[in-house]
Each structure stands twice: as C-alpha cells, then as structure tokens.
Amino acid sequence: MDLLLDAVVIGVLLGCFYGAVSIGLSVSFGLLDVPHVAHPAFLVLASYGVYIINEHYGIDPLVAGLLITPLFFVLGLVAYRLYYETFEKRGTDAGVRGIAFFFGVAFIIEVLIIMQFGVDQRSVTATYIGKSWRIADMRIPYRMLVAFAVAAALTIVLTLYLSRTFMGRAIRAVAQDQEALRLMGVNPIKVKQWAFGIATAVLGIAGALLIIVAPVEPTLDRAYIGRTFCVVVMAGLGSMSGTIVAAIILGVAESIVLTSFGASWAPAISFAMLLGVLAVRPQGLFGRRS
C-alpha cells in the first residue's frame, strides 16, 4: 500500500514534468495542426543550451532556461516560416511531408549535438538537485517539486495569455477558421508564426526542467516523442489545463508500472495509451470534436 501511495505521489510530480515538456506541443500541434515531431529534439537542444550556461557561468539552470527563451522564440519563428513556405502553403498532403520535414530537423539537431558534445550524458548543478524532502515515510526529490512548480506556472501563464490577450485569442481562433480571422483584419500566417514562436520559447524553460530532472544525452528526444504526443492527443488537441491533467495520468501510469513490473516497461506506456485514446476517444479527454 505504501509502495502504491509512493508511486502515485511520484507519478503526479513526474506527470507535471511531462506536462511542462508537452505544453508547447499543445500549442504547435494541438492548436496549429503542425505535425511537430521535432518538438522533443528542440527540447533536448534547449537542455544543452542550459547546460552550457550552467557549466560556464554557474548560473542556476532555471534562470539559464529563461535566458534562452528569446533565442528559442526566434528559432520558432524561423522554423515555422521555413515549414510554411516549403510545405503548408502548398496545401493538400502537407501533413505527411511535414512529418518528414520535422523528422529531418530532429535528426539534424541530434547530429549537431553529438558533433559538439559527444554522446556522453551531461548534467547541471543546482542546490535543489540531489536532495530530498522527507515527509512521513516518503522521500520526494526537490528537483521533482521544482518541476511541479514550473509546470503549474507555465500552464497558468499560457492559459491567461491565450484567453486574455488579443494575440492569444487570435491564436485559438486561427485553429477554428482562418478566413474569418482575415475578415477581422488579422493575418492568420503571422498569428501562426507568432504562436509557433511562443510554443518554442516555452521549450527554453522545459529544457531546463529536462536536465534538472535527469542527465541528458543527444538521442533523449526519441524517448519523448511518444510521451509528448500521447499527452497532447489524450488532452484533446489544444487544451492547456487538459494537457497537465493528461500528463499527470501518464505520469502516474508510468510510475505504477515502473514499481510493479520494472523499468523496462515504462517506455511502452505512452504508446499504449496513445493508441488506446485514438481507439476509444479520439477527440481526447477535454477535446474538440472536429
């Protein structure tokens, strides 16, 4: 029983972490319909950015993550423009080719990281890494609490941005009716580009969490393709609070399977849940019906 409680608590915290690394995809794939399979590669790239700043200047990884967000915002603007000009503008089978495009981008990022840093694992140092909080009989690592707090903050900030600002409302509207948006004097392509920039900027902070929670290696993105897409699809495309709830469900499921069947089963969970959701409730738990 204690073991189960332990697994659930750790699972919730792990889920919040998954939520933080998935929430950008909830914008780019969930709202904009861009098949962004390079999302986890951008995430790992951000971790290496945080690693460099932490290693050279001794700056706290979360602060380092904040520092690289403007850079990632610009990276997102450029990536979307490239995708739009080469694929989306031509319509019809943009979806399938888009996946190929982003897979290519992901591999390029992996290779660049390997060339620069090699295949060894890298980690960061901070006061909250490596220590635990003891409560009752449980030990909760501080780094997981940090992930929890950051995930909560990201969700709240993004939800407010999408509902309270003119640009945020336009981002939600662009997924629903682009031509109607043009009638309001809004250029839908500019809105999508901006939204993709935001989704990528968020990865600066998410990348910091990734390397805070565990050391990273260049091909780590592959483990997160299944997880991030599972979370976004399960949430129902485009719901921010839904993303966190879905991520917590995944986190708890992984954590329980890990304690009862062993670690080797954990990676299968996300794909199994992804398939299950697509079969039973394709619009997601909180999703839109198209």
Add this chain to the structure above:
Amino acid sequence: MALSLVISGLDAGYGAVKALRGVSLNVRGGETVALLGTNGNGKSTLMKCIAGLVRPQQGSISLDIDGTTHDLARLSAEDIVDLGVAMVPEGRRLFPRLTVLENLMLGAFRKAARRNIDENLKLAFATFPVLKERQSQLAGTMSGGQQQMLAIARALMSSPRLLLVDEPSVGLSPLLVSQTITKIGELNQKLGLTVLMAEQNFNQAIRIASRGYIIVHGEIVVAAKSVDELKGNDIVKRLYLGGAA
C-alpha cells in the same frame, strides 16, 4: 460623412472559372443597397473582392472617404478593415469554441479598433441585448438566430463605416430572417452605417434597401434606381415573382 464605393469593370475568378465579368456597381454614403441573385451567381465573390479576400483579375474598387480615394483591389484585407469596411460573412463564420465575448473582442483586433473597444462593446450589447446575457457562452452552442446576431455584432466591433452583409438569411427560419433584416435596417437608420447586402430573399431584402442590383452568371443584369423599379423589372418578375414576363 462622405463615403462612396465605386466598382467598375471588375473581373474575378478561380483559375479558369470566371465568377465575375465586368461588374460595375456603386454605393453612396448612408444607403442600403441590395445585391440580389440566386446561389452561385457571384454575389459572395464580389463581397470577398471588396473585403480583400479575393484578388480581382481586372477592374477597380474605389472607396472614397472624405475626399481621399483608396483602391481596395490593391490593398490587403488588414488595410481594408482599417479603412472602416467590415463584412458579415455568409454562414456567419463564428469561432465556435470561443465565447461570445471572445468573438466580439476578435472583431476589435486591429489597433485602431482597440481604442474604441468599450464604446463598441456597449453599442453591440445595446443593439443585441441577448449577447450581453450570453457573453460567456460558447458561440457554437447558440441558436442560429443568435449566431447571426453575434456575427453582425462582431463586425460592428471594428467601427465600420461600410458594412458588407453576405446572405444573412441563410439557414434561418422565416421569422428570424425577418428579424435579422430589420436589425440591419436599424443599423443603417440609427447608426448611419452604409450597407451593401447580398441576398437571395428578394422580398426581405427590398424591405430595407433603397435600391438594388441583380447579378446573374457573374454579370450585373439589372441596376435599378429604386425598389419600385426593381419590382417592375421583367427579369425580377421571371426570377423572383413567379410571373411569366
């Protein structure tokens, strides 16, 4: 307020298909002009050309505001909204998963429109009180008539001078059609909005229009100076009034 819209020799189409051929039409400030025609004759294409959503292949669309002339055929949809042209599109085209208030706020996206957002919101709610009661409801869950009201109110949020209304009667019951048309008439009477309305319901449209055009296969076949002239026209009798001409 000096405003006039003069369209001359307009050709537009999609690929090889010509939707409009040599269309000429004008609307003076303060008028309500009806653009009549059955489905597929080019009414919506003409409206989209004025709003900047479809680029005409030939011809000009001149909007004269206080002595300054703008060629809408060369401007982007964004610039056209800034000039005070707003469109209520066919089929309403609301954002169904946004609330009523969020839909209205999107109508005021342009910087120039944001300055008057409080006044315009008050005006929209005064014109359509039901929208105020339902401002936090999702637009997609409202009835057809309410959605049409929201679509009109959303267009008002950009402080338009010229309102383009495309097929307001589509998908509404006869009673609601009548109410909607009456509302559009009120906007013209009370707010002094200039209105160009594309409509296939002849009898409803002429209740509020001062004159009208009839478009058939992409060409203007009748340009009537008054409603009486429209009623007396042979083509109208044949198309709408069931009489053998």
